[in-house]
Structure formats: structure tokens, C-alpha cells
Amino acid sequence: MSYSRNLELEKINILQMKLNFKAVEGHEKYLGLPTYIGSSKKRVFQVIQDRVWKKLKGWKGQCLSQAGREVLIKAVAQAIPSYAMQCFKIPKSIIEGIEKMCRSFFWGQQAEERKTAWVAWEKLFLPKKEGGLGIRNFEFFNRALLAKQAWRILTQPNSLMTRVLKNKYFPKSTFLEAKVSPSMSFTCRSIFEARHVIEKGMCRVIGDGKDTKYGMTLGCQSCGSVGLKAR
Template identity: 80%
Template sequence: MLQMKLTFKAVEGHEKYLGLPTYIGSSKKRVFQAIQDRVWKKLKGWKGKCLSQAGREVLIKAVAQAIPSYAMQCFRLPKSITDGIAKMCRSFFWGQKDEEKKIAWVAWEKLFLPKKEGGLGIRDYDIFNRALLAKQAWRILTMPHSLMARVLKGKYFPSSTFLEASVNPNSSYTWKSILSVKDVLLKGACRVIGDGRNTNIWNDPWVPNLSNFRVHGKDGSRSANVP
């Protein structure tokens, strides 16, 4: 009724909310293609300018790498998208224009190293994406009373812990993305023992001097350091 009086158009659905897609269908590449296009527009505008490699490095780090960071905190971008962005940055860095070919004097992967190790500190998009999602997973694990953790726990793992949670067919793509990097936490997460009531000494990672922090190995065998 209010809409008719004020004569404004009703919004039937929101394709995006705060710049992020609200619905992820089967074609994830199509959904996230806009991110790659935004990076391409930036790089295309810089290609005609006379920039040194140092200037290209700064632009890649400050702008091209910053554009997908927001979405990477919530979603696992398809490998084809991250590889496409990396390819555009690589071409821009070595000074390629249109279809021309320029010599790449150093392997692109070596530029991922810190400057003190001979690289430039340029990010690997896929690894950076996993790191940002692992940060969200760590927040759920260490801040269980936060709003995000309580909402996700109530919906996806109400009767278990985050490390025991699994993906079901009705899970959102955000939840699937966060769970896809749970192995990153498991590699270095060690339980701090309190009163011991909630700790399973045989299966939980709690022993600091063992390789996987567990008394039993992945195959169920006893760790070598355990008497």
C-alpha cells in the first residue's frame, strides 16, 4: 500500500549485497567474472602509460591485488578466476601490450618470495584466498560468542564443534568456502588444556612436542614420541 502511494518500484530480489553476490549458482566462474573484469579495466588503463617496473609493482600490489580481497574473505574464488587475474598481472608487469610478447626474465612464482629472499612479495591469489578464509575459520574457532560464529553454529553444527563440522547439500557457498580451508587450521592448531573435561586425549591435538599434536597418528597408530 505504501509502495503505491509513494509510487516507487518494489525490489523483487537482490543480486548483490554490500558488493557481494547473494546467490551463487552452479556457474561460479560467471558469478565472479566481474572481479576479473574490474582488474582488467584497471590494468588496461595503465598499459598505455610509461611506467617503470617498480611503478608496475606498486600498482599491482596497491590496486590489482586489493580489488578481489573483499570477495576473497567470504568466498573461495574459482581457480580459473585467480589464474586469469595472475596472468593479467604478469603480462602487465613485464610490459606486454595487446598481443605482443615480452621476455619474462624471472619465473612469476619466484616473485612471490619476500624481497629479502630475492622476490618482490607479490601475492599468489589462490594461496591468499585460502589464507583469508582460514582467518574467518580461526575467528569462528576462537571467538564462539561472536555473531557470525553463533549464526553459523546454529545453522550448520549445533551439536558439534567447528572442527567436527561437515558440509551438507544445503550449505551456502560461504560455509563451503570456509570449510574448504579447515585443513589449514588443522596443520597448526593445538588445543590448550584447561580442566581437561572437554579434551579427548587420544584424538584431539593437544601435545605440543608431537608432529601433529596428537597421541595417535592419522592412521590410528601411536606416535613415536609417546612412551
């Protein structure tokens, strides 16, 4: 366990006695993910791009068909960042770098040579039935994975993760109403920024009406009709 510098020594000693964990200055990584994200996010996540590059570099010397390159990109290269994308909003420069490497590998570029890209890379994101190859858009996939975590917080209020985040970051408001503050961890900010993804598709089911407030809105002035709007 590592402690914040702002935590009092007395509280640290109490936690140590109750939990009996080994105290350390900090964890460089935990389960393969960085535990502390500093100001240079690109430097922290550069390791993901390097891992993808090592895989692609090892395959470039092999005689692979374009279909084989497609399979390797989907099965391996695109799977490497998935774990980190569930917890962090990956910097756009890292995502663009990974997609650039995958694009070069797919079209068979060797070293500094350039080959013609016969189709725009964005079109390959489309499903095969729509003329694409179903290659993953990393930016959209990152948003979807973070939105999945946001959905868990929204629908599982009694889970440990939800209770910890609520007590620390939004004790007096709901998850959807909470404001993002600079004091939030990078993981929490990443999840909060994905709320707009689920807000676009969610709707309120009235049910028994106990948790729904109604606001009265006026309808047509000529006939005097009145409508109710759920909040």
C-alpha cells in the first residue's frame, strides 16, 4: 500500500495496524498499468506504442498476405492497448501513432519505403458488409470501454468501486451531475469524460415513479393543453 503525502502519520499508523499491508513509496505499475499519471501522459503511455511496434516489426520480415496482416492487426496489435483503455483515456498522439504503424504494416511498407494506400484508412473501420474490414477505431473503442465503466457506476451503486468514487468525488450529487475537478485521479477523469457516450443513448423508465420528478410545461396556447416532463 502507498499513501498520499497529505495523509497524517497517525492515520497511516492506524491503517497499517488494521490492514497489515506493507507500506511502499509508490508502485511503478500494478497489474501492468501505471499507478501514478504525471503531467507527461504521452511518456507514461509510450510503452503501449512501443509494444505494438515490437510486434509489427517482428512480422514485417515475414511473407504475409494482406489477409494475414489483417488477422494479425485485429488479433494482436489491436488487443495490446485494450487493457489500458478500460481505465485511461489514451492520449490522442499515442492513438494516432499506433494507427499509423498498423496502417503501414497493413499496406506492406518496409522501413522507410512508401506504398500506395488504395483505400482510406477510415473506410477500413466499417464492417465488412458495408465495404470495410472491421478494423477497430482506437479512439472510439477507448471511449466505449470507459463508457462501460461509467455504466457500471451508474447501474451498480452498491459496488465497491462506485461507493469509493462517490464518497471521494461526488458525495452530494449523482454520477451524471458530478463535476470534473482537477483533484480527481486521471482514471476517474477519464471515466467521467465518457459519460456523454451513455447520455446519448440512455432514457428514463418511470417504473413506480418514486425516483422521478415531474416538471409542468405548457403546450399549445390556443387550446390550453398542458404536458408533463420527467426529470
